[in-house]
Amino acid sequence: MNTQARGTARLGFLTAVSFGYAFLYIPIVLLVLYSFNDSRLVTVWGGFSTRWYSALFENQVLLTAAWRSLQVAVTSASLATLVGLAAGLALVRLSGFRRGLLMACFGSLLVMPDVLIGLSMLLLFVNLEQWVGWPAGRGLTTVSLAHLTFASAYVAVVVRARLLQVDSSIEEAARDLGARPGQAFWLVTVPLIKPALISGWLLAFTLSLDDLVVASFVSGPGSSTLPMVIYSSVRLGVTPEVNALATLLIAAVALGLLSAALINRFISRPDSSR
């Protein structure tokens, strides 16, 4: 092939790649831009303004919902990290039927449509209440339990990937030196996979903060989470306040990711493969 044709192919390829990235980022960039637009209309630039941000901080409904979502996210992410840690450990070190069962369950949870998870969780809570009287009614507890369940699958993936890289002979050395199995695990292996636990926690936290569908099914009266409130205002039309809120959320996520990357680099300098 001559150089000119090669150049054309290269150009087409670069165009396709830039189109992909543009496709991913243009909507987000415009959203951020228009959160500072003084005009209510998206097509009209009415000048720079932070009025939607001030309006946001006076919107009690949104603020209460945000606080609720934050509580749910912290609770479910922390517990999901524990369940996910145990699951990741089992997926790496267990064999046979129980490992296969765990693989199937956690693997399915990763991709299962939200509506399916939401409805089945709701039915579970309704029946559990009938059988054992717990959880009484639906609210933040049921939302946290549901989030914890699907988020633990993501934590398990991250933990498993990291555990596969950790040399198990280090833990064996601790055992030879007299540590009990639990001690060896918590004092040797857990610190080694700390970066995975941190990114797993962050992932679980984000997923919980982001979830609309599952929360809609399992929440009760007066326990609407932030995405539920956003959803109902979006259904009524585009509101610039939501643009402002979205910008703040994006900024928070970007900051969180940046600090996670820095922590990761800081903790695991020698083998920063994740």
Add this chain to the structure above:
Amino acid sequence: MTSARFVSTSAWLPLGWMAVFLLLPVAILLRVSFSEPRFEQPPYTELFVIGETGRWLWEGTLQAWRWLFEDPTYRDALAGSLAMASLTTLTCLLLALPMAWAIARAPLAWRTPLLLAVILPFWTSFLIRVYAWISLLKPEGLINAALLGSGIIDAPLLILHSNAAVLIGMTYAYLPFMVLPLYATFARIEDDLLQAAADLGATPWQTFLRISLPLAWPGVLAGCLLVFIPAMGDFVVPDLLGGPDNYMLGTALWNEFFRNADWPTASALALTMLLVLLLPLALLQRLQRRSDVPA
């Protein structure tokens, strides 16, 4: 206690959790799908009642399932979901192939930032990302303003609330799921192999089609499944960007539950979704077990 005992004991936490929060709920779905809706708590009938003779009598019904098979609305929803999920998978694949290839062949220092740039949108709210498209697609939105302004069209395109809008939204939402496994398999292909192909006279395009793509086949399949499975049951995108014609399984289930308060039909729809997804799910499991494709 030995190390093996420790692993075995701690495994009961996730196992028990899955038994209660995943397997039991599916069993309850099945049970509720054989009930009738009613205006009480819980809003579905019992399957067994104690008859006058003191014996348990079967009171279940196939009504919800019969509706599912007889009412064309549900058939359309299933067909709509299958079509839209397949189309989304295809567009994601076409968009992701050059991206994943570019990242995998980029200089080492560039790969992580480029990959992070693909993952970053995934970390921002799904709802907000879908919502962002509304301002772009609506008749008085930015895309129409740009096209009208440049004189390409003289009447605004009605993209919002159409199939096109749902396809754009779903492709946008699921693109990262396609790029990641593709990248993982592309990155494993040795440069030497491609150099050898080039030395033997293959054009870059030939090398890609005949060497790289066949080697990346597990990644392609994994990516397709990772997009197809959640797309089958998506609710947010067809609800916010689609119109009344874009009835899909996710929207049908949502409406049965939230609008009609018909829990049995919603349960039957959920089980239908699960049945349709069982094969793709099993395929994905096999793939991940064999070749550690990251999820």
